[in-house]
Every structure is written in structure tokens, then in C-alpha cells.
Amino acid sequence: MPEYCITYFNVRGRCEAMRMLMADQGAEWKEEVVTHDMWLKGDLKKDAAFGQLPKFQDGNLTLYQSNAILRHLARNHGLYGKNPLEATLIDMVNDGVEDVRVKYARMIYQNYENGKDDYIKALATELGHFERLLASNKEGKGFMVGDEISFVDYNLLDVLRNHLVLAPDCLSGCPLLSAYVKRVSSRPKLDAFLSSPAHKNRPINGNGKQ
The missing domain is CATH 3.40.30.10 (Glutaredoxin)
Incomplete structure (x- = not known):
């Protein structure tokens, strides 16, 4: 079992x-x-x-x-980084993911009809934070923190994939995040x-x- x-x-x-x-x-x-x-x-x-x-x-x-x-x-x-510093940075990014997830859920469950358009307009700013954080680590070619995948990558990937259903063009201004979604999603077992x-x-x- x-x-x-x-x-x-x-x-x-x-x-x-x-x-x-x-x-x-x-x-x-x-x-x-x-x-x-x-x-x-x-x-x-x-x-x-x-x-x-x-x-x-x-x-x-x-x-x-x-x-x-x-x-x-x-x-x-x-999946919690190689050292305490990486673990702290992973926690920081995950708190940011949680902020987005809560805003998304509030819109989905409480204000979908009246709030969806404004929510989508604000995504460039919301997701832009993660684009900049990703760019600061290995020029955005790997993971959110460090050299190896961590739990925050799965959490962020889930949120980003949900948003790509909500607004398919939401990553048009975030080329590193767009490539990140494709790269992480293509890991064999995850795919x-x-x-x-x-x-x-x-x-x-x-x-x-x-």
C-alpha cells in the first residue's frame, strides 16, 4: 500500500x-x-x-x-535546497506563490464574473516578480532557487499552468517564465x-x- x-x-x-x-x-x-x-x-x-x-x-x-x-x-x-540560505530563499518564493494563489482563488470563487478582467490586467505585474526572481538565478535557465528543483518549483508551476488556462497570453511578457513552464513540465515523470x-x-x- x-x-x-x-x-x-x-x-x-x-x-x-x-x-x-x-x-x-x-x-x-x-x-x-x-x-x-x-x-x-x-x-x-x-x-x-x-x-x-x-x-x-x-x-x-x-x-x-x-x-x-x-x-x-x-x-x-x-527538495528544500542545499543549505539553510537556499531553504530561506525557497520559503520566500513560496510565500509569493501563496499570495498569488490566494488572489486567484478569491477571484475564482467570489468575483469571477465581475473581477476576472481586472485580475488578468494585473497579472503582468504579479507574474513579473517571478520573472525577475528567475532571471536572478542562472540567468533564468534553471529553477527558482539554486541548481536543483525544489518544492517551490512544483507549487509555482501549478499556479502558472492554472493561469495559462485562465489567460493563455499571461506569460507573453515573461519569456523566462514561459520557457520555465515548458522545461519543468517536460521532466519525464512529471510529463x-x-x-x-x-x-x-x-x-x-x-x-x-x-
């Missing part, structure tokens, strides 16, 4: 970055899919540390909070996952907006 288990709704949402990480690292996991009716019963919410999903199990360890789960997986698989029904048939968001 897989050591890892994700308990979450049938969406990519906050779990796709961890799925991408595990797939790329050759790890196995199982999924416990939560339906709307199951969630409304309240038992899962009552047991959750902060009243929300995802829930992640690593053997006897149960975790909540998606970024904590990503960091746990990063420690398990050597196999991204091409699989497990990824392609899972909705990005729970309300059908994208």
Missing part, C-alpha cells in the same frame, strides 16, 4: 502541486476522494486541525495545511503525470470556473 494518502475533493486545487512533486519524484500515493455530501456531514471538518482540507497522511503522521505538506514532502525527498487522466480529468477548481 502507498505510504502517502491525500484526502481531498475531486479537484486539483491545493493538492495538485503535491501530486506533481510526488509523481516527479517517483513516489506512490492513494487518494481518498471527499464528496460534497461527505463534507456536509461534518465529521471530516470536525477532525481537521483547522476545519479544512486537504488532509495528508504519511504512515502514522497526519498533516493539514497544503504548504506544510509541501514542506514535509520536500524534506522527505531532498507522464500531466498527460494522464489522473491530472487531465480532474477539474482545476471546485466551482467549474477556470
Whole structure:
């Protein structure tokens, strides 16, 4: 049986970055899919540390909070930089990814019809920060921090791929990020996952907006 288990709704949402990480690292996991009716019963919410999903199990360890789960997986698989300085920089970039993810989710779930156009207009500035950070590391030809892939690369890749669905031209002013998405997505094990029904048939968001 897989050591890892994700308990979450049938969406990519906050779990796709961890799925991408595990797939790329050759790890196995199982999924416990939560339906709307199951969630409304309240038992899962009552047991959750902060009243929300995802829930992640690593053997006897149960975790909540998606970024904590990503960091746990990063420690398990050597994806947290080569030294404390790189780990700090990875944390910094991941906090920036979280800022974008929260803004995206707020627009998708609370203000899609009225806020989508303004949100897309602001993307040049939002994504431009990551373009500059990427350019500062090996002239943008590798990863966000250091010489090796880290957990933040999976998290950023997921956010960028979601935005390319929302606004296909959103990286037109970010050539390094555009190449980065293609380069990281083409890693053999990750490409196999991204091409699989497990990824392609899972909705990005729970309300059908994208």
C-alpha cells in the first residue's frame, strides 16, 4: 500500500502541486476522494486541525495545511535546497506563490464574473516578480532557487499552468517564465503525470470556473 494518502475533493486545487512533486519524484500515493455530501456531514471538518482540507497522511503522521505538506514532502525527498540560505530563499518564493494563489482563488470563487478582467490586467505585474526572481538565478535557465528543483518549483508551476488556462497570453511578457513552464513540465515523470487522466480529468477548481 502507498505510504502517502491525500484526502481531498475531486479537484486539483491545493493538492495538485503535491501530486506533481510526488509523481516527479517517483513516489506512490492513494487518494481518498471527499464528496460534497461527505463534507456536509461534518465529521471530516470536525477532525481537521483547522476545519479544512486537504488532509495528508504519511504512515502514522497526519498533516493539514497544503504548504506544510509541501514542506514535509520536500524534506522527505531532498527538495528544500542545499543549505539553510537556499531553504530561506525557497520559503520566500513560496510565500509569493501563496499570495498569488490566494488572489486567484478569491477571484475564482467570489468575483469571477465581475473581477476576472481586472485580475488578468494585473497579472503582468504579479507574474513579473517571478520573472525577475528567475532571471536572478542562472540567468533564468534553471529553477527558482539554486541548481536543483525544489518544492517551490512544483507549487509555482501549478499556479502558472492554472493561469495559462485562465489567460493563455499571461506569460507573453515573461519569456523566462514561459520557457520555465515548458522545461519543468517536460521532466519525464512529471510529463507522464500531466498527460494522464489522473491530472487531465480532474477539474482545476471546485466551482467549474477556470
